[in-house]
Amino acid sequence: MSEKVLTLRGVVKEFEGQTILDGIDLEVEKGEVVVIIGPSGCGKSTLLRCINALEPIQGGEILLQGSPVKAGDKNLPVLRQKIGMVFQSYDLFPHMTIMDNITLAPRKVHKRDKAEVEREAAELLSRVGLADKAKSFPRQLSGGQKQRVAIVRMLIMHPEILLFDEVTAALDPEMVREVLDVMLELAKQGRTMIIVTHEMAFARAVAHRMIFIDEGRIVEEGKPDEFFESPKTERARNFLNMFRFQPASRS
């Protein structure tokens, strides 16, 4: 049987008296790509933020390879090194070069040798088509380029699981593709990934398992083909219909 990387049991997130996540159970196996979709405000981004304890949870537990991930815990930084996260707003360090953005964490957190880390960074950068940008500053890059740098910055920490939080939502349409291609490549390499996205065609192409969340609960989950062709629940059907267009009739 394959190894469980991440386990969520009855995760509850409350914020100012409101329940954002209402008992989420989820298991992610090594090499699995899970895509989470759902209407805006359903709690899908919050769920990702809870997984690396950027948001504290009020109930249930989150286990990364058996170790509990808890906000305020002493070994939280160690666990977070194994959970890579990419944000919608890239969040590169604006005052650092692209190279420094990428090498900061491996050097300061993993205490790795500078020359070695820079070699790996250069290699990763060239793999995402940004070999010539090492000395640039974030301001000089397009949104798509920044997001690819953010992905490299996460990869160089060699995380066990990769979390993508609507990473193309802030991008111009022509830049979405270059970022999704990088993610598809990572999926092909057999990485364990949880992706929150609104790109339905991409979701269908990359996912091993689809999860539909509404009002803080997992409403439906299943194989992507089944989910997109014949969703079992009314709510998932209604949600998917929002992405379909009827041709305008011309007389």
Added chain:
Amino acid sequence: MTWDAETVKMLLEGIRDTLYMVLFSTLFGYVLGLPLGILLTVSDRDGIRPRPWLYRILDIVVNILRSVPFLILLILVIPLTRLLVGKSYGSTATIVPLTIAAAPFIARMVESSLKEVDKGVIEAAQSLGAGTRTIIFKVLIGEARTSLLVGVTISLGTILGYSAMAGVVGGGGLGDIAIRYGYYRYETGIMIVTVIVLVALVQILQAIGMMLAKVLDRRRV
């Protein structure tokens, strides 16, 4: 008013003493104020290590120190000044009350600079597994450096103003000259000249600070 060599020499010494007081007070002010400002930022409720009780205490202490008028503070700390410097007048002695007045002010400036750093960038560092120390020194201070430098410039100007005030109680420097010659001896000319020199000093410090801030700002390429 006579512009003999002696007057010029006195003014030059005044400039030297003023710069000496201001630079050292700012330096010591940062030695105390920078860690205090970092502590305020980090321990606040949405800081990276929230400690509400610690924040509350520091917050109150800083507010109290900041609300004591400088002239009163100057007199209140005389025993401490005597203990540290050996006397309570002159420019070296003035560094003590100036530092005490500057530190809480600087702490607030540092706090507000560090709190400007984008929360998303801090979360990105946390998600990479960065510890508190790495986040403070590499992310918070690194990213806020332009704002911090502007803060240094503002602090220098404020402390220069305070240092002139210390002239009332024999603090040395240009403020001392303005009070003794210009005010007590009705030599309005000297008073005006000292004020002009003070204005020029603030302008120069401000210009240098802003220039450095601009050079260090990598976001504006």
